[in-house]
Amino acid sequence: MAVAVTVTVTKEADTSTPRTWRSVVVLVAWLVACVAPFVVGLVIPYYVNGLDALPLAELTSGAHDPKDLWPQGSGRGWVDLAAGLSLSLAPLGVMAVGGLSALAVVQEFGTFPQSRRAARPVAVALLLVALTVAALLIWSATPMASALVSWRLD
Numbered sequence: 001m002a003v004a005v006t007v008t009v010t011k012e013a014d015t016s017t018p019r020t021w022r023s024v025v026v027l028v029a030w031l032v033a034c035v036a037p038f039v040v041g042l043v044i045p046y047y048v049n050g051l052d053a054l055p056l057a058e059l060t061s062g063a064h065d066p067k068d069l070w071p072q073g074s075g076r077g078w079v080d081l082a083a084g085l086s087l088s089l090a091p092l093g094v095m096a097v098g099g100l101s102a103l104a105v106v107q108e109f110g111t112f113p114q115s116r117r118a119a120r121p122v123a124v125a126l127l128l129v130a131l132t133v134a135a136l137l138i139w140s141a142t143p144m145a146s147a148l149v150s151w152r153l154d
Contacts, residue, residue, distance in 0.1 A: 019104055024125045027101050031129065034093030035136070041083025042148045045070060056147040062154045083152050091140065098133035105130050 046052060049069040051059055058064075108123035139145055 019108055019120075019122045019126060021122060021125075023104060024122060024129065027097050027104075027126070027129050030093065031097045031133065034090050034097065037082040038086035038090045041079055041081075041086050042152050045079060045083075046148060046151070051151070056143055059147050060150040060154070064151065065154065087149065087152070094133055094136050094140075098130060098137065101126050101130040101133060 049064070051064060051069075054064070104126045105123065108120065108126060
């Protein structure tokens with residue numbers, strides 16, 4: 001008893017849809033939503049209270065407690081909420097946006113050698129998003145960023 005097996009190899013058509021401006025807008029909106037609480041809760045109070053004139057060592061010493069500084073009154077709770085959200089939301093969200101934009105850039109630029117075409121504007125915009133995320137992550141490792149977080153948590 002003989003059994004004949006026929007194997008047919010077919011090349012699948014590329015079913016991936018090209019990136020659109022919607023992809024860029026979603027990633028930028030997500031990035032802004034992650035960074036905005038950090039700016040509202042830490043950066044703006046830092047500059048409004050004149051703490052930028054202090055050495056970073058004095059800022060992190062605990063001598064300038066955030067609860068004793070601007071803002072006072074009804075807006076205080078919103079700024080505190082933004083600061084609290086930013087300490088967890090900003091790093092995780094920025095890294096997620098960075099990963100997704102980097103993946104999209106690799107997929108977009110990976111098709112160029114076969115198609116022999118110039119970079120699409122959407123691919124360039126995705127690359128700019130990825131570079132912005134890289135700059136934010138590099139900034140987060142600076143003494144300034146560490147001092148802001150330490151000041152806020154103190």
